[in-house]
Amino acid sequence: MNKRIIGLTGGIATGKTTVADYLAHTYHLPIFDADIYAREAVAPGSAILQAIATKYGEQILLDDGNLNRVKLGEIIFNQPTERSYIEGLIHPYVGDRLVTAIHHSSVNTLVLVVPLLFEAHMTNLVTEIWVVSCHPEQQLQRLMVRNHLTKSQAQARIDSQMSLTEKKKLANFILENTGNFDELCQQIDRIMQDSEKLL
Ligand code: ATP
Numbered sequence: 001m002n003k004r005i006i007g008l009t010g011g012i013a014t015g016k017t018t019v020a021d022y023l024a025h026t027y028h029l030p031i032f033d034a035d036i037y038a039r040e041a042v043a044p045g046s047a048i049l050q051a052i053a054t055k056y057g058e059q060i061l062l063d064d065g066n067l068n069r070v071k072l073g074e075i076i077f078n079q080p081t082e083r084s085y086i087e088g089l090i091h092p093y094v095g096d097r098l099v100t101a102i103h104h105s106s107v108n109t110l111v112l113v114v115p116l117l118f119e120a121h122m123t124n125l126v127t128e129i130w131v132v133s134c135h136p137e138q139q140l141q142r143l144m145v146r147n148h149l150t151k152s153q154a155q156a157r158i159d160s161q162m163s164l165t166e167k168k169k170l171a172n173f174i175l176e177n178t179g180n181f182d183e184l185c186q187q188i189d190r191i192m193q194d195s196e197k198l199l
Pocket residue numbers: 010011012013014015016017018019115142143146177178179180181184
């Protein structure tokens with residue numbers, strides 16, 4: 001039997017992790033998170049971090065050798081060319097790690113949380129796409145609060161991604177995370193029930 005691979009994506013801070021946590025706890029689905037691999041890609045001592053330090057100088061590193069994410073954020077969320085360069089280093093690494101995770105997984109259904117599923121051209125890794133969405137003002141507010149960002153910093157991060165409207169057009173299932181947690185969970189339950197009928 002072919003594996004069912006759910007690609008969970010959506011805009012930044014729309015609620016992907018919240019959905020993934022619910023799928024893990026309620027449906028016991030294994031979750032593979034592209035963000036974890038993206039962090040691994042730039043771990044101290046990695047070839048990618050070395051390339052970044054060579055290009056942007058040692059000031060892109062913290063004293064302990066870790067990547068200075070605040071500095072990197074300033075570069076990539078304001079300069080699209082630089083963002084493309086960094087993503088060109090990190091996305092192939094993340095893609096390889098996700099492929100390995102899929103191959104090593106023995107379960108029939110698994111979830112890949114990939115914030116940049118469309119932007120990084122990774123849709124071929126999954127068998128269905130779920131897009132988590134919310135109102136633009138909710139997205140901005142959640143991002144500002146969670147990451148302690150100013151309005152313009154948060155907006156720059158949102159604007160660096162494909163728009164939610166475009167992402168929703170490419171989804172098999174859309175989760176509108178515009179209400180409370182229970183309302184979100186009900187939508188997830190409905191998708192799980194409906195999709196089981198289709199499988
Ligand atoms: P990222 O793109 O940065 O990985 P994400 O899409 O995984 O983010 P979450 O971390 O799940 O998003 O949610 C973003 C923030 O919004 C969190 O602080 C979370 O607690 C909050 N949040 C999620 N869903 C709701 C909701 N329905 N009502 C209020 N706050 C919510």
